[in-house]
Amino acid sequence: MGFGKSVQKFGYLPEVQGDFIFSVITEELGFVGAILLVGCYCYIAYR
Numbered sequence: 001m002g003f004g005k006s007v008q009k010f011g012y013l014p015e016v017q018g019d020f021i022f023s024v025i026t027e028e029l030g031f032v033g034a035i036l037l038v039g040c041y042c043y044i045a046y047r
Contacts, residue, residue, distance in 0.1 A: 026034040 022034075022037065025037055029036075
């Protein structure tokens with residue numbers, strides 16, 4: 001959809017800023033953004 005143009009955060013998800021932040025980031029940034037985010041999570045867990 002593009003950065004800042006997520007439709008999930010307007011009435012579809014109960015807590016956008018909490019548990020469902022991954023789904024909003026994935027919708028806005030796409031597959032590449034999701035892979036980068038998971039990579040960041042893995043890096044933090046590794047450290």
